[in-house]
Amino acid sequence: DTVVLDKTGTLTTGQPVVTDVVAIGTSEVELLRLAASAERGSEHPLGEAVVREAQARDLQLQPVTRFRAIPGQGIEAGIDGYVVQFGNRALMEAGKIETDVLAERAHELARQGKTPMFLAADGAVLGVIAVADTLKPSSRDGVARLQRLGLEVVMLTGDNVQTARAIAEQLGVDRVEAEVLPQDKVEVVRRLQSQGKMVAMVGDGINDAP
16 A cells, blocks of 8 residues: 655666756865765766766866765765765764855755755865756656555655655655665665555665565
8 A cells, every 4th residue: 555666766767967066165177076086986876977977077087095985975085185075964964064155055956856965075065066866757657656546655765855855746746755874764664564554665775675
């Protein structure tokens, strides 16, 4: 009676693109160069989008001296002697990095259905890069057909709440589970089951059988 749909690659094409580059502590080119250098070799769709954008602009990427992925938040890398953090607001908060100067712009980007990612170097925020993943042409109709069958449709994503709600509105989905870390997605299914629901999960977001 309940269908949980993973967002990226299931409802969306899984081929996000960079839509906005907002620099405050450096140039747009340098912001994108640092982000793409940090993400080079990344298997995350958002990271791949940033690298593709830098390559399209013929930017020279820099070597990374160390790299650490923080699941559900972003990455940390050593570039040009800087410690670079690139990811969501939770990553910035964990590093006690002030992002208020970009808060309104990031919020507006999220309301547009884009995913804003902050970049900081040595503890100072330098800007935000927004990425958008387009919906599959069949997604809205597929959701509507499930709803006509009397099924409750839930969209599950690691995206921030504003971005997730904007995308859900485009799809006609009423229930959204947002800002869910990869390792916690299975817990959403378990929680729904504990409410007496029979749950089907569609997508690659579950890595532990409920």
